[in-house]
């Protein structure tokens with residue numbers, strides 16, 4: 338009833354991180370319209386401020402958490418994140434089935450090109466804009482140019498564009514993370530492997546596979562990543578990738594309150610890359626014969642010679658193995674040649690984006706919240722922590738900048754209780 342709805346709006350929690358937002362909600366038609374406006378603003382204003390995009394993001398986040406289906410804009414009375422612009426769009430969708438403003442954006446050549454270009458791994462809005470300015474119409478134009486930036490992500494992102502734009506299924510993601518778990522367990526017994534990102538929020542598909550690794554003993558995780566990549570490489574699962582060293586520094590963290598200019602980026606040791614997922618990953622055998630094999634301990638590919646290379650020398654040899662040969666010659670032509678040759682060859686695997694993140698146990702539960710997302714959940718929780726509690730929240734921890742001390746957590750629940758927030762299940766963080 339209208340009275341109940343008004344009551345509900347009055348009590349509606351101000352922050353997205355205080356609300357439950359499931360994947361399946363009641364206002365999808367409205368949120369998909371608002372999200373087009375958000376995406377358009379995000380792409381257009383990429384080098385200025387995101388405030389317009391953010392306003393749309395907040396509005397769609399509110400719609401996702403509403404306990405009723407909106408049939409009339411009157412029902413939105415009292416909800417502070419739903420402004421006049423959004424109300425107009427919603428009325429249009431409710432009255433005519435679509436919004437003319439949204440339809441115009443979807444039809445615009447600029448938007449179509451920006452969407453296409455930014456869907457390439459390694460391409461953000463500013464590069465996409467530069468490509469449009471050069472008069473490029475499609476990915477062939479970019480291919481022809483031979484990736485002059487020399488960025489391995491763009492070269493491989495273009496070469497495997499089709500594979501990478503087929504959504505990763507949940508079954509594949511689980512199959513891969515089980516292999517990661519097995520290999521990591523051989524290298525570092527007791528390792529904790531968690532499938533994070535959208536899959537942990539219950540999504541059935543994603544654009545990549547995010548896996549967070551840790552160990553009950555703080556510091557034991559050091560040195561795991563290069564060995565893990567080598568082991569996955571030995572199993573023929575690695576195509577290309579790049580390791581980032583841990584760059585977390587508490588002295589810098591405590592210097593000022595600015596929520597990192599790098600946005601969601603953190604300082605964990607990680608590997609961002611492209612893996613080869615055998616096609617069998619997405620069609621797991623269900624024959625009786627294969628069943629017992631699953632429970633048997635899988636032989637490790639990690640053998641003694643692999644262990645022997647586990648020190649500093651490994652970094653060098655790994656780069657040779659998993660980066661384009663051209664890295665040495667610096668020739669842009671060679672960078673482009675290698676991925677194209679591989680992508681054109683007949684193959685029984687799909688290229689898939691994978692993020693492997695290493696967190697020490699002392700930061701693990703914050704890393705878990707951060708890497709579970711959603712991005713908007715993180716953004717909102719960080720802003721809430723700053724504005725409401727005067728604390729700085731990142732994927733590394735929750736910090737009191739005045740006392741110069743972190744609030745440590747031994748569980749995800751404790752992260753929420755430090756934040757004075759009700760615990761929100763990962764499936765309810767799709768805001």
Ligand code: 8DG
Pocket residue numbers: 533534535536540542543544545546547601602603604707708709710711712715732
């Ligand atoms: P999708 O892959 O299903 O499309 O969506 P997703 O899984 O929610 O997004 P994602 O881009 O894979 O990122 C997963 C979460 O990780 C997201 O909420 C943001 C968070 N995150 C951090 N630190 C970093 C970082 O340094 N880089 C990136 N890309 N994401 C980070 O907490």
Ligand code: MN
Pocket residue numbers: 533534535543544545546547
């Ligand atoms: Mn993801």
Ligand code: MN
Pocket residue numbers: 534545546547692
């Ligand atoms: Mn990711």
